[in-house]
Amino acid sequence: MIYQPPSGARDLLPLDxxxxxxxxxxxxxxxxxxxYHRIITSTVEHLDTLMAGGAIDQSAVIELQDTQGxxxxxxxxxxxxxxxxxxxxxxxVTYPQRLYYNANVFQRTAQGSHGGQQExxxxxxxxxxxxxxxANAEILQLLSDCLTSLGLGSWRLILGDAGLTHSLLSxxxxxxxxxxxxxxxxxxxxxxxxxxxxxxxxxxALFLMDLRGRPSDVLQQVSSLDLSSSQRDxxxxxxxxxxxxxxxxxxxxxxxxxxxxxxxDLSLIRTFDYYTGLVFELVSDTDQxxxxxxxxxxxxxxxxxxxxxxxxxxxxxxxLNIEELHQALLPGGQLPDQTPASDWLVAPxxxxxxxxxxxxxxxxxESANLVRVEISLDDAxxxxxIRDIARLRKINRIAWIHADGLPEIEALN
Amino acid sequence: xITVALPKGALLTESIQLFKANGLDFSAFLDKSxxxxxxxxxxxxxxxxxVRAQDVPVYVEYGQAQLGIVGYDxxxxxxxxxxxxxxxxxxxxxxxxxxxxxxPYRSALDLPPHSRVASKxxxxxxxxxxxxxxxVEIVPLYGSVELGPITGMSEAIVDLVSTGRTLKxxxxxxxxxxxxxxxxxxAHPLSYRLNPDGLNTLIEKLRQQTMVL
Numbered sequence: 001m002i003y004q005p006p007s008g009a010r011d012l013l014p015l016d017x018x019x020x021x022x023x024x025x026x027x028x029x030x031x032x033x034x035x036y037h038r039i040i041t042s043t044v045e046h047l048d049t050l051m052a053g054g055a056i057d058q059s060a061v062i063e064l065q066d067t068q069g070x071x072x073x074x075x076x077x078x079x080x081x082x083x084x085x086x087x088x089x090x091x092x093v094t095y096p097q098r099l100y101y102n103a104n105v106f107q108r109t110a111q112g113s114h115g116g117q118q119e120x121x122x123x124x125x126x127x128x129x130x131x132x133x134x135a136n137a138e139i140l141q142l143l144s145d146c147l148t149s150l151g152l153g154s155w156r157l158i159l160g161d162a163g164l165t166h167s168l169l170s171x172x173x174x175x176x177x178x179x180x181x182x183x184x185x186x187x188x189x190x191x192x193x194x195x196x197x198x199x200x201x202x203x204x205a206l207f208l209m210d211l212r213g214r215p216s217d218v219l220q221q222v223s224s225l226d227l228s229s230s231q232r233d234x235x236x237x238x239x240x241x242x243x244x245x246x247x248x249x250x251x252x253x254x255x256x257x258x259x260x261x262x263x264x265d266l267s268l269i270r271t272f273d274y275y276t277g278l279v280f281e282l283v284s285d286t287d288q289x290x291x292x293x294x295x296x297x298x299x300x301x302x303x304x305x306x307x308x309x310x311x312x313x314x315x316x317x318x319x320l321n322i323e324e325l326h327q328a329l330l331p332g333g334q335l336p337d338q339t340p341a342s343d344w345l346v347a348p349x350x351x352x353x354x355x356x357x358x359x360x361x362x363x364x365x366e367s368a369n370l371v372r373v374e375i376s377l378d379d380a381x382x383x384x385x386i387r388d389i390a391r392l393r394k395i396n397r398i399a400w401i402h403a404d405g406l407p408e409i410e411a412l413n
Numbered sequence: 414x415i416t417v418a419l420p421k422g423a424l425l426t427e428s429i430q431l432f433k434a435n436g437l438d439f440s441a442f443l444d445k446s447x448x449x450x451x452x453x454x455x456x457x458x459x460x461x462x463x464v465r466a467q468d469v470p471v472y473v474e475y476g477q478a479q480l481g482i483v484g485y486d487x488x489x490x491x492x493x494x495x496x497x498x499x500x501x502x503x504x505x506x507x508x509x510x511x512x513x514x515x516x517p518y519r520s521a522l523d524l525p526p527h528s529r530v531a532s533k534x535x536x537x538x539x540x541x542x543x544x545x546x547x548x549v550e551i552v553p554l555y556g557s558v559e560l561g562p563i564t565g566m567s568e569a570i571v572d573l574v575s576t577g578r579t580l581k582x583x584x585x586x587x588x589x590x591x592x593x594x595x596x597x598x599x600a601h602p603l604s605y606r607l608n609p610d611g612l613n614t615l616i617e618k619l620r621q622q623t624m625v626l
Binding site for chain 1: 475476477494496497498499500597600601602603604605606607608609
């Protein structure tokens, strides 16, 4: 019998872990610098909790059996869990709350694909209890700061406004709206062209699908429509956000950390989600092609779904896919390419020297900086063999412990 | 550089013509002696991949090609996550149910429940028979589906019909048309949003060209 992990699961070996930690440590440092606190929520949730926001497809959730007839699932993302925990358990704290997480999530792979991954790691933040342009700007600057700390070469941000686009779709009659929304979300121009509707509506639908490009151009285009006052507010908020980001970039003393040219894309919507305002996708843009590394958005109605009295708080956040970041960072060479070697090998020269060897090793370990010390487990106390092992494991120094307990230090090169 | 996935087979010549009319020459793929699967346009502005029609949306979905040309039949069967940008109007054909001419069946509903239907398009076939509420067993095949009814393995087939000649020569008759199909221009959604290397200008030119035809 050969025991293998189930299809879609994977083991992370020490080097994988070292690289993953390299990424996560840097992200955590940035989160801490921006005043965010870590939250750890349960891996298992009631299916109802996961689905309440309307953005989770039940077929993507890995369900668990339970004994009391309740349907449970492994979390496919953390925003629902954090929303639940925040409104019920953190009721007494002051807002805004700044929370971050670094956790595994589970997503059943789509039917038809073979052996795709099912367990993923995500790091992300949620800024709860704050609406408005400055909160939006904080999240985008924080995201940019994260990528700078990782030294990620080329990336782009695609920005949309789910609330504004949703509202712009209200000109379509009910029967048509979902089809138009679906076609725009999937960039299905052929479907829009063949849907039966008046020429005027068709032109409007195609116009919405093409609302993408340089922010100032797109904002000008959308302003040419006959907007309601709330739509105009959304457009003005977007304009203010763009100006704010630009002025922040020119005010900062060093160029690093500036957000690369944004793409404003008002067709960036999904068929089902809980986003109510700003939405964005973080995309790596290399010669190997472009991939989504993370995404986020504003969800001003989600927390109310979990509050016992339906009281809601605005929220905005993003997630970063650790595996995708890992893939994007690999060619750059900044990830560690081996696990750290030990600094010392402490080798007792006889069996009687073992207690002295343990004592000596412990003394070196207690240094203020991290020192990695291994004990030689070679029973034969063959010095040549021990040297070979040390060289193989890239250990530079051996402390030979004599029978009388005295150490003799040998440097290897 | 923009990469285009082109389908081997019936749509290839017209696909290459379409790009040629817009200044990108991939006609090396039409040379019988050519064995290269990836070529560059002589002006080095774009690359093309020569792949099986079913694989075109795969390369486009994963972003190895930003653009592709493929029949609607493949898109409908595989439902890939790609942007559908234009109906290119060539390569017209239809997805049909066919049976042996000597059989008593004259409509799909005449087929006995739980009969066998051979097809390369298992999802389309399943969806269709579900929509008429007729339980059937779908037998997946990879080619020469006509042999299904001829050998008696299946009562019917679901397959693409363009001229109908293959059906006629094998004594099969068409009962129902599931849908009509033409070649489509598809794109990697993320690349379409990012617009690298003037991608959208090229797409717009291809679309204009199609509307003139």
